[in-house]
Amino acid sequence: MSYGNDDPRPTVARSLTPDQVELFEKGFAARPANRLMQNAVTQTPVDDVALDRRILTGIDHSVSHHLDDWKVTNQKQSGRCWMFAGLNLLRVGAAKELGLKDFEFSQNYTLWWDKFERANHFLEAIIETSGRDVDDRTVARLLTDPIGDGGQWNMFVALVAKHGLVPKSAMPETDSSSSTRAMNRVLETLLRQGARDLRAQASEGAEAQREHKRDILAAIHRVLSIHLGTPPQKFLWQWEDKDKEFHRDGWLTPAEFAAKYVRLPLDEYVCLVHDPRESSPVGRTFTVEYLGNIVDAPPVVYLNGRIEQLKKLAMDAIVGGEPVWFGCDVAKMMRSDVGVWDAELFDYAGVYDTEFTLDKADRLVLHDTEMTHAMLFTGVDVVDGGPRRWRVENSWGEDRADKGFWTMNDSWFGEHVFEVAVRRSALPPELAAALDQEPIVLPAWDPMGALAD
Template sequence: MERNLTAEQLALFEKEFASNPQYRVMQNAVTETPVTKIALDRQVVTSIDHSVSNLLDDWKVTNQKKSGRCWLFAGLNLLRPGAAEKLGVKDFEFSQNYLLFWDKFERANFFLEAVIETADRDVDDRTVAHLLSDPIGDGGQWNMFVALVRKHGLVPKTAMPETESSSATAQLNDALRKLLRQGARDLRKLDGVEAQRSRKAELLTTIHRVLSIHLGTPPQKFLWQWKDSDKTFHRDGWTTPAEFAAKYVTLPVDDYVCLVHDPRESSPTGRTFTVDYLGNVVDAPPVVYLNVEMDLMKQLAQDAIVGGEPVWFGCDVGKQMSADLGYWDANLYDFGAVYDTEFTLDKAERLLHHETLMTHAMLFTGVDLVDGKPRRWRVENSWGDEKADNGFWTMNDSWFGEHVFEIAVRRSALPADLQARLDDEPIVLPAWDPMGALAD
């Protein structure tokens, strides 16, 4: 074939398409109907229902609305059943807006410190360019959630309710990005860390003001009182966020570790990894994860659910997904049949060729076991209750293996040899590695 596209070649392409009746039928169908409707595999759809043998959820789902806070919602959703039980109420929500405020503010400081650290590099250095590409997005990872809870505590949703901008973060993020990139320009022009940190303090004053305008002011203390499900009145009195978290977080979040499935040859199993400049709270423990085999990841998730605990996880949510049905299955859509071709990248190759990364975090709240093996998984999403089973989705086990990347489990759940590996010095991946993707 010639280097350029010639008129003769274009004619051959058109002739090849026109000569096959199947292609013309598909053209007629797809030009009038969404391709996902055409490619939806009816046999897969009829094989799925929302029932599972082991079910934990007995509460309503939450709604992140037009924001990328899924990782915060999933983290708080993991904690809220224990809090609801301790409070004696049917349903309860921690304030997602409260953690959003502190994540934005901490992340602004984290970004500006990274700018100071890399100020001697050229602005188109790959790491600098990566930092500048999205200095203040909504997404995050498990360790970042823990860092916020550890430092800032938690409050009930009534103490810092949602605002227009917490539920739709685009305009807030646009203002913050402008200010932080402008701040990066200023910091890179200054000589000496003392001068840079002085300017950083001025920048953070502005960032705090913008966040307060959009999200409200985080309470330092609040009067906490409530009625339980029996309509009995309770009052804790004036409470700090740290005190509230200490009293109503019933899971030991500091004991949870992050496991990933990264099948690339460059990422050996049984090794810990971190990603350069990944985090939100300066001086918090780094984002570290242990790479494990998929079968172990499934077993640990299954064991946690059977033992009564939901499981926080991260995945590439948009692959082979039906929002109308609330289903995920690795073979839900037969796009190959529609296009008369094959899609042959495996999970490792998809990572290497930028075809996949973690995009969303949710909660496993159930598993359907047949002869001790998982057949499907129940998922608490944070997209409201209008889809799926009142907002609870169903994931076939085939999808778990292909598109789930990360789970958080108790350290003690791991085999002893892997627990020991958690103390190894982590391999540092570059800032742009796909395993540093933030779920939103």
């Protein structure tokens, strides 16, 4: 940035002085482009000003390999993207097995069990850390978000393994499943209140604490059931397929329904991540302290790979006929109305006359990025053996993009995608061998412990 013809630099001082501010103001006024941008941005959203229309108009939405022929789902005002993406992956095989064009598993059912299990997971963490000071960094992290909506791939797999699934008709959406904020406020208060009481009982031992935990969970159960309904233990399943043929399976438990209609071997999937920080070696597994939703479930484990490996495995899966669950920092370089992502979509450097030089590793280290959203890859444009563009099934309804299907340029994948769920059998040998190692344990506040919502 220039400060005028003589370029007098402000004196370095601990506090801002009037002389410094005056120099900054003169520097701003010395460049007509600054006033032009001021006039534009004070009247127009900055993303409309910064949008690089050459990139936007140059994006072709077609792809060479395209799997989806179904409608998108809508998580509405909830942070359930990770379970929507997981259920959307599973519904492909279920719809085929059922002979249905469109089919949805109940997202409310998985929400109910995730909330109840996560309450127990939180309370157990509070019991385990109850001897620490309340200002301890781990305890503070636990109390910051005791029962949010977000989650991870391994947490989704744990839910299906323990509680099964039901069709949407067996436990439909409620006002609170579609808009979780009010319910979450009540749950958060109850859990923090419970944390206070359990920490006060620390000297009495874990057995006495768990006696009180039962009372807390009874209240959580009551709140969830009032807001979301009661999850069915059995339900009658019958349907008419797309050819108008009637079928009846009779009464099924959620476990029986999942065993019959989940066509993918979920326990064969691993979460491959791209964490380019110097502290995160490629070819190692990681876990994050206290990350999870179900006590005694397999831990949330990441396998760190190179971004080229994530791209190739995702591309190969789609070409082979299978969508891919993935997690990313969704809001970066995103144009929502047309549903596109590109790493250079907005020219913020041109608007502000300021360089933005953080790379992906810097953004993680400095808390400028983390995984915020999970979706499904349902298409890829392959050119000369590599991906150029990706088609994405989002869970934000049909109003945006191509009836809810978005377009991602490959440049964006490299910068803002963090993880993909892929089959073990698809991993190259050097990565597959890494799965046998003990994972490196990251602290509870590490950005790789972020939950997609």
